[in-house]
Amino acid sequence: MCGIVGYVGSGKAAGIIVSGLHRLEYRGYDSAGIAVYPQGADHLQVVKTPGKIDDLEKLMLTEFQDPAVLNATIGIGHTRWATHGEPNQVNAHPHMSGQGNFAIVHNGIIENYRDLKLKLEKKDHHFRSETDSEVLAHLIEECYEGDLRAAVAAALEQVEGTYGIAVICKEHPDMIVAARKGSPIAIGVCDDATIVASDVSAIINHTNKVIFLDDGDVLLARKGDIDITSLKNVPVSRELTNIDWDLTQIEKGGYEHFMHKEIHEQPEALANAIRGRLVVEDGTSKLSGMQMDAYELARIDRVLIAACGTSFYAGMVGKYYFEDFADIPAEIQQAAEFRYRNPIIQRDTCMLAISQSGETADTLAAVREAKRKGAIVLGLCNVVGSTIAREAGRGVYLHAGPEIGVASTKAFTCQVAVLAMMAVALGRTRRLSIQAGRQIAESLQKVPELAQKVLDQEKAIITVAEKYAGVQDAFFIGRGYMYPCAMEGALKLKEISYIHAEGYHAAELKHGPIALLEENVPVFACCPDVPGKSKTIGNMQECRARKAPVIAFATEGDEEIAPHCDDLIVIPRCPEFLAPIPVVIAEQLLAYHVARLRGLPIDQPRNLAKSVTVE
Ligand code: F6R
Secondary structure (H helix, E strand, O other), rough: OOEEEEEEOOOOOHHHHHHHHHHHHHHOOOOOEEEEEEOOOOOEEEEEEEEOOHHHHHHHHHHOOOHHHOOOOEEEEEEEEOOOOOOOOOOOOEEEEOOOOEEEEEEEEEHHHHHHHHHHHHHOOOOHHHHHHHHHHHHHHHHOOHHHHHHHEEEEEEEEOOOEEEEOOOOOOEEEEEEEEEOOOOOEEOOOOEEEEEHHHHHOOOOOEEEEOOOOEEEEEOOOOEEEEEOOEOOOOOEEEEOOOOOOHOOOOOOOOOOHHHOOOHHHHHHHHHOEEEEEOOOOEOOOOOOOOHHHHHHHHEEEEEEEEHHHHHHHHHHHHHHHHHHHOEEEEEHHHHOOOOOOOOOOOOEEEEEEOOOOOHHHHHHHHHHOOOOOEEEEOOOOOOHHHHHHHEEEEOOOOOOOOOOHHHHHHHHHHHHHHHHHHHOOOOOHHHHHHHHHHHHHOOOOHHHHHOOOOOOHHHHHHHHHOEEEEEEEEEEEOHHHHHHHHHHHHHHHOOOOEEEHHHHHHHHHHHHHOOOOOOOOEEEOOOOOOOHHHHHHHHHOOOOOOOEEEEOOOOOOOHHHEEEEEEEEOOHHHHHHHHHHHHHHHHHHHHHHHOOOOOOOOOOOOOOOOOO
């Protein structure tokens, strides 16, 4: 969670760090801070505040007036998503050591911080904040004997938990030491600077050549120069990755919110996700990242999917694909369950970890557990070079482009498209005929068009949003391929509009939740013209009989459905297996406009963060 930026070079560190923090704000945004070391100064200059990076910038205008501070060429900054201690000025990062010689920014959780704190208190360390991170700053000071890298490594040897950290020290005005365990650190090396950040989006306006630290790595960064070692000071070398996202892809491009931009990017994102991967003639797909030949694909006899949140719901759709296209038993588990449930993994079980960010702690832990048990592990990630992608070793990238809005949108639809391609490739090594494979591949080719047709319905969706923006509770229902869509629709609405929304299998309402229905509790029914429609219509009638307004996501030209609902959101006609894509895009637009009408901070909903790197 949280965003980290560190800069050492010839430029003005404060400005560079703050602009990097703006790009990382989606990782956490309840408080922020920066520390720089002005040349010739006798102390590190720190400013911190509750609130967002804009608040930090305002404060810097008054606190950083001295030209020496503004011209400082080394510094670190942080945007926080609180885990220990409320988001206030004292708990914000950077944290200083007792003597004020060290400043650190930390992402992660120090699990044994209480024990460490007690030990340090006995050595006369006094703590200002309630955070686990401050303990690390004091511990580094305690371990320091003139060598910053060695002190950081020695402190980290005593730490249990996770960290991505960056540290500066008064005695070393030309270096940043960074390290990672369970929390990403990327490094951008330019001729006249080195930038350290928890995410490449803070780096790519300086360089697109990035190195990622692995767990256990310690980085010593100077202007344009880096040195990576293990905690035990053994040199290690890490590959250079070329990041092909550009800045315009990360900026809002005229949209008011990233989420809106990302919803509208879906035709292009989907085109990128399928580009060069469908082999229509052979009725299959070619996903080279899976690094599996037909023999290996044919060996897989079970698929176990682990994911969280929106990625989990995409995985639910994927489970149907593996069963429908490939006749392979597939299960899906919340990644947090997977890691603790001791799942049964046999020799030919394929574990598929789905994660947009590639950094979600529970999904990463599931990958590690599956590897330990000898599964064939595949990652399905969007962020290139992310930890899950690297640790899985093989898998498929979404190519959806950066997703900045906290609510996941284009990642979902691209995950669904990629899962269909994976299932078809597996299916073709078994009983999926070439004709059936071709039909699937041909339909998948049209997915960008399908997405565009839903976006063309935006005005009509706004009208529905206006009608229901004031409600306090809502339900989403669906069955078959529409069941995950009901879950995802409810998640999208609740997380950005703060309306209490629940997703249910359409048949489940009558087993309890129907008691909550009344005239101001709308039920959104995912009910395109696919098998099972008549059953869902029956469930819609049950809702209307309890006076709940029913809004149907229905197929264009479907005349049967209108009499059974109060409002319609029309999606284009498509094969059943593809219906989750248009339905979920319509749900995203609905949630977006409801939240906008309620005047909420859509890209940064309260209590959330883009990348959940804690359990
Ligand atoms: C919801 C949302 C979250 C994420 C979840 C997993 O809109 O964004 O539910 O889907 O935190 O994140 P990733 O896919 O990065 O593992």
